[in-house]
Amino acid sequence: MKLVDSAYVSQKTGKRWIPVIGLEVHCQLKTRTKLFCSCEYRFGASPNSLTCPVCTGQPGALPVLNEEALVLAVRAALALGAQIASASRFDRKNYFYCDLPKGYQISQFDRPYCKGGGIELSSGRRVRLARIHMEEDAGKAIHDRGEFTLVDLNRAGVPLIESVTEADLESAAEAQEYLSALKEILQYTGASDCDMEKGSLRCDVNVSVHPPGERWRTKVEVKNLNSFRYVGAAIEHEIARQVAAYESEDPAQYPVQETRLYDPQRNQTRSMRGKESAHDYRYMPDPDLPLVQIDAAFLERQRAHLPELPAARRERYEKQFGLTALEAGVLASERAVADYFEAVTRASGRPKEASNWIQNELLRWVGDAELGVTRFDELQLRPSELAEVIELVEKGTIPNQAGRKLLREMAKSGRPAKLLVKELGLEQVQDLAQIEEWCRTALVGKEKIIADVKAGKDAALNALLGPVMKLSGGSANAALVRETLRRLIAQMG
Amino acid sequence: MRSYAELDALALREETVSGRRSAAQNVAECFARIEALDRELGVFLSTERARAEQRATELDAGRAHGESAGALFGVPIAFKSNFCLEGFESNCGSKILAGWRAPYTATVAQRLVDAGAIPVGMTNMDEFAMGSSSENSAFQLTRNPWARERTPGGSSSGSAVAVAAGMVPLAFGSDTGGSVRQPAALCGIHGFKPSWGRVSRYGLVAFGSSLDQISPFARSVRDLELAMQLISGRDECDATCMDLDALQPIVPDDEQSLAGVRIGVPREYLPASLPAEVAREVRAALAVLQRLGAEIREVSLPHTEYAIPCYYVVAMAEASSNLARYEGVRYGARVEGSGSLQSMFAATRGAGFGAEVKRRILLGTYVLSEGYHDEWYGRALKVRSLIARDFEQAFEEVDLVAGPTSPTPAFALGERSSDPVAMYLADALTVPANLAGLPAISTPCGFTSSAPRLPIGLQLIGPMRADARVLRVARAFEAATEHAQQRPPLATGAAR
Amino acid sequence: MSESPSQVVRRIASLARLEVREDEAQALATQFERILGQFQVLAALDVSGVEEGASPIRPAEQRRADLPRPSLPVEQALANAPARVEDFYRVPKTVGGEE
Numbered sequence A: 001m002k003l004v005d006s007a008y009v010s011q012k013t014g015k016r017w018i019p020v021i022g023l024e025v026h027c028q029l030k031t032r033t034k035l036f037c038s039c040e041y042r043f044g045a046s047p048n049s050l051t052c053p054v055c056t057g058q059p060g061a062l063p064v065l066n067e068e069a070l071v072l073a074v075r076a077a078l079a080l081g082a083q084i085a086s087a088s089r090f091d092r093k094n095y096f097y098c099d100l101p102k103g104y105q106i107s108q109f110d111r112p113y114c115k116g117g118g119i120e121l122s123s124g125r126r127v128r129l130a131r132i133h134m135e136e137d138a139g140k141a142i143h144d145r146g147e148f149t150l151v152d153l154n155r156a157g158v159p160l161i162e163s164v165t166e167a168d169l170e171s172a173a174e175a176q177e178y179l180s181a182l183k184e185i186l187q188y189t190g191a192s193d194c195d196m197e198k199g200s201l202r203c204d205v206n207v208s209v210h211p212p213g214e215r216w217r218t219k220v221e222v223k224n225l226n227s228f229r230y231v232g233a234a235i236e237h238e239i240a241r242q243v244a245a246y247e248s249e250d251p252a253q254y255p256v257q258e259t260r261l262y263d264p265q266r267n268q269t270r271s272m273r274g275k276e277s278a279h280d281y282r283y284m285p286d287p288d289l290p291l292v293q294i295d296a297a298f299l300e301r302q303r304a305h306l307p308e309l310p311a312a313r314r315e316r317y318e319k320q321f322g323l324t325a326l327e328a329g330v331l332a333s334e335r336a337v338a339d340y341f342e343a344v345t346r347a348s349g350r351p352k353e354a355s356n357w358i359q360n361e362l363l364r365w366v367g368d369a370e371l372g373v374t375r376f377d378e379l380q381l382r383p384s385e386l387a388e389v390i391e392l393v394e395k396g397t398i399p400n401q402a403g404r405k406l407l408r409e410m411a412k413s414g415r416p417a418k419l420l421v422k423e424l425g426l427e428q429v430q431d432l433a434q435i436e437e438w439c440r441t442a443l444v445g446k447e448k449i450i451a452d453v454k455a456g457k458d459a460a461l462n463a464l465l466g467p468v469m470k471l472s473g474g475s476a477n478a479a480l481v482r483e484t485l486r487r488l489i490a491q492m493g
Numbered sequence B: 001m002r003s004y005a006e007l008d009a010l011a012l013r014e015e016t017v018s019g020r021r022s023a024a025q026n027v028a029e030c031f032a033r034i035e036a037l038d039r040e041l042g043v044f045l046s047t048e049r050a051r052a053e054q055r056a057t058e059l060d061a062g063r064a065h066g067e068s069a070g071a072l073f074g075v076p077i078a079f080k081s082n083f084c085l086e087g088f089e090s091n092c093g094s095k096i097l098a099g100w101r102a103p104y105t106a107t108v109a110q111r112l113v114d115a116g117a118i119p120v121g122m123t124n125m126d127e128f129a130m131g132s133s134s135e136n137s138a139f140q141l142t143r144n145p146w147a148r149e150r151t152p153g154g155s156s157s158g159s160a161v162a163v164a165a166g167m168v169p170l171a172f173g174s175d176t177g178g179s180v181r182q183p184a185a186l187c188g189i190h191g192f193k194p195s196w197g198r199v200s201r202y203g204l205v206a207f208g209s210s211l212d213q214i215s216p217f218a219r220s221v222r223d224l225e226l227a228m229q230l231i232s233g234r235d236e237c238d239a240t241c242m243d244l245d246a247l248q249p250i251v252p253d254d255e256q257s258l259a260g261v262r263i264g265v266p267r268e269y270l271p272a273s274l275p276a277e278v279a280r281e282v283r284a285a286l287a288v289l290q291r292l293g294a295e296i297r298e299v300s301l302p303h304t305e306y307a308i309p310c311y312y313v314v315a316m317a318e319a320s321s322n323l324a325r326y327e328g329v330r331y332g333a334r335v336e337g338s339g340s341l342q343s344m345f346a347a348t349r350g351a352g353f354g355a356e357v358k359r360r361i362l363l364g365t366y367v368l369s370e371g372y373h374d375e376w377y378g379r380a381l382k383v384r385s386l387i388a389r390d391f392e393q394a395f396e397e398v399d400l401v402a403g404p405t406s407p408t409p410a411f412a413l414g415e416r417s418s419d420p421v422a423m424y425l426a427d428a429l430t431v432p433a434n435l436a437g438l439p440a441i442s443t444p445c446g447f448t449s450s451a452p453r454l455p456i457g458l459q460l461i462g463p464m465r466a467d468a469r470v471l472r473v474a475r476a477f478e479a480a481t482e483h484a485q486q487r488p489p490l491a492t493g494a495a496r
Numbered sequence C: 001m002s003e004s005p006s007q008v009v010r011r012i013a014s015l016a017r018l019e020v021r022e023d024e025a026q027a028l029a030t031q032f033e034r035i036l037g038q039f040q041v042l043a044a045l046d047v048s049g050v051e052e053g054a055s056p057i058r059p060a061e062q063r064r065a066d067l068p069r070p071s072l073p074v075e076q077a078l079a080n081a082p083a084r085v086e087d088f089y090r091v092p093k094t095v096g097g098e099e
Helices: A067-079 A172-189 A228-247 A296-305 A310-321 A325-332 A335-348 A351-365 A383-395 A400-413 A417-423 A432-443 A447-454 A458-471 A478-491 B009-018 B023-041 B049-064 B107-114 B157-164 B181-187 B221-231 B276-291 B304-325 B341-352 B355-368 B373-394 B420-427 B431-436 B467-480 C005-015 C022-044 C074-078
Strands: A016-028 A091-094 A104-107 A118-120 A126-136 A140-142 A148-152 A159-165 A201-210 A220-225 A259-263 A268-271 B044-047 B076-080 B118-123 B170-175 B190-193 B213-218 B262-266 B295-299 B400-404 B440-447 B455-461 C088-092
Touching: A016 A172, A016 A228, A067 A126, A067 A159, A067 A172, A067 A296, A091 B304, A104 A126, A118 A172, A172 A201, A172 A228, A172 A310, A201 A228, A220 A228, A228 A259, A228 A268, A310 A325, A310 A335, A310 A351, A325 A335, A325 A351, A335 A351, A335 A383, A351 A383, A351 A400, A383 A400, A383 A417, A400 A417, A432 A458, A432 A478, A447 A458, A447 A478, A458 A478, B009 B023, B009 B221, B023 B044, B023 B049, B023 B076, B023 B118, B044 B157, B049 B118, B076 B157, B107 B118, B107 B221, B118 B157, B157 B170, B157 B181, B157 B213, B170 B190, B170 B221, B181 B190, B181 B213, B181 B440, B181 B455, B190 B221, B190 B467, B213 B221, B221 B467, B262 B276, B276 B295, B276 B400, B276 B440, B276 B455, B276 B467, B304 B355, B304 B373, B304 B420, B304 B431, B304 C022, B341 C088, B355 B373, B355 C005, B355 C022, B373 B431, B373 C022, B400 B467, B420 C022, B440 B467, B455 B467, C005 C022
Parallel strands: A220 A259, B076 B118, B076 B170, B262 B295, B262 B400
Antiparallel strands: A016 A159, A016 A201, A091 A104, A118 A126, A126 A159, A140 A148, A148 C088, A201 A220, A259 A268, B044 B118, B170 B213, B190 B213, B190 B440, B400 B455, B440 B455
């Protein structure tokens, strides 16, 4: 285990302070419908267009559990190494707010569906999960449009899992690493997209600091963190703020247990004024929902569905395919990419090349307006097709440059490689006579280079490659070009 | 030909299907009776005559074209105002929902309509089903047709009187602590609460979710049985509603005989404090059951005295949660308050809820609140288990439990309305069946001897899922007596 | 109760978002005491080892398939709204965050 010193050193006094951090993460489960009703959910739909009597809390409406939500929640929990309870319960969390239609949130209090589990960071430190539970999301209250607050209930009832870590994190960097790893795992299992921009991942942090060796001090909650970057910034700010407060040695300034909001404009946290003391949620079992029973057969089915997880894949890519840690990391970061890479490798037998082409080309196409691709799995290029192109390039049938062009054309048009190669005239020229002609042209007036090569500086040839390629429109076989250049130079007096 | 008010639902349906009557005629006679009697009795909060007439026309036309007739073809029915029917006003007897029309229809209501029944309106009730006399309705009183200055019971007051006064042969209410059985007893009709979980609650406005059940009122047990057949069974919109298979009736095929049936009478249900008339009529009823072949035994349900506090703690706790949604954001009344969101909530709820509802919400919030939760709510849930266990143990010895439905006959309006606790005690004998989730009926078994002549009800309680057994025994009792055929003195001008 | 009944009523009324007038508060406090006093008998029972019976029976679990059904059209959803702005429910301006 790598020893990492996450202590915060005060600039003012030079003293060391140990940060203690815990994260509470809400992830939207990737179901089609909501947790307790059959409304579809789509981010960005027009306001109040995705509601029904159940999710708007009409008198007389009742909740019925979405089976798929349970399936995804269990898969996520298994992937995180948690133990699944054979019977768990939904409870009502009672409070009043304009985005909470029933005046209570259906959640899980003292019998959540799983316990334990955790994630290991690169340093070797294990971040333990205290619990994960299922709950429904609230709607959205919009405060910045005019003199009223506006309420949109589209999101009310969307299924969430809330995962709460133990206070095992010690720095902003660790928190960010944890979140990335969590996101990776949840995306891999298909449980959630974990897209902070679309709100399918939300994170609150709990931060406290204490001098080394002393007991833990008051923890403060920080909310309203809309990106991984803000999570890190808020934690760093909060650590500094708390240390400064303690170092002021004025007890009136010491941190109090409260909830603060992060303000990204000013990069600071501020107190939520006028907040009452701790909420009394009056938890009670929800009488409208039976106990959630999970039997061994159900668990086995979900286990069987779990894909090989990112950490294991990274290791395998390095060991089995000889990729570097960096390459393996990029490929394994998204399941769609990893699966694709493995398929291309199976089809072509060339893992290194597959890795290169995916990283240098395909991944860059995500976000490309012309191709209209916003996610990797939207790419219209089958693994077998990429494998085919790799083969063509490795055999020398087409040059590398042409390969890039070909791929793009295939993705755009959906037409097969063989046809496009002909149509676009991409075949690499291997005609020795033609190559010789281009080389001779390029050699004109290059006495210095010729002299260098003759003197044994083979590398000087590189300066000629460009011009020859240009003359050939990129279609000359590079190896043959070199060979021809050497031959011609040798022949020159 | 018998008059509209004399026919039970099954007979009315037969006459309509055979062509001797039309659905339109039934609706017309129903409304004639409502017009004659409702001003005095205060049954309906709203009626939907045009809708009912249109539905009747459709049904008659369909029949003329050879369409098959459903089990309740052409039968006018009424619903307590806490049932959601699209387009009907379901205000739950409360100002906070005054004018509210549901955007959807309760599963049970849909099943009844699909069977050819014709909803004619929404009946009066104690606000949000909290009460035993109709005096907690925000809108009006309902009067007992047997004696106008007396309560018909509650909270399903209007639905009980709708049937007792012959306005409709079949009406529906909800029974959370006795809200159908007690008014049935006080009005001299049958009222049946199914096993919890047998009938879908989707579209029934919730009061105490683990206690509520939709329950029918009728003038014949066979009507109750028909209604139960139509409304029972799995609903994909209610996760607690199941296909509960009926336990074997343990009643011989001979309808009149109860040979082999063991009926337990809890000593706690006939205490010395019970009014003499009630005890007398119930004992007479037991004698009838005995004559029919049943064996009557004394049993004990030792935790009976804890049933009222246990029930109210649980019911109030659930109610405080179920009624949190009435805050003026998405539907119902709104009072802006002093300008903040939370003050809007408080002002809306303060103005919109009546005194009893407020009392129960506050008490319910209290028993769930931090520091009191385990001592009150947690403890009540345990006592609930004890009460259920009492019944389980009794049912090892007997097949049914019997006793009076209500400790008293109909009391006077105004007599208990200023004393909540006195009002709560009206439920002492009915709440145990809700706590244990058991099927229970109130069936007419006699009258007081002194004027005014007031009905007295016999309660039969069966083990979980034994709904058919309870109904079967009630039917045998009904056939052997004439109490259920008695009618209140009503001056309608129309044929009786 | 270490708080006076009136204090309890005021605190609980706030928690339950129920505006209670001064005169109402007095009456409620008296009733609170009386009713809870009557219900105190529950404390006398020995409930050690007894399981909580939150529901009269244990319903067999019923779940729903993840198949969409049509939502309410916006107009119908908002038809009963006491106040609206375009397709939103309208409420008094709030700072943000629950409670």
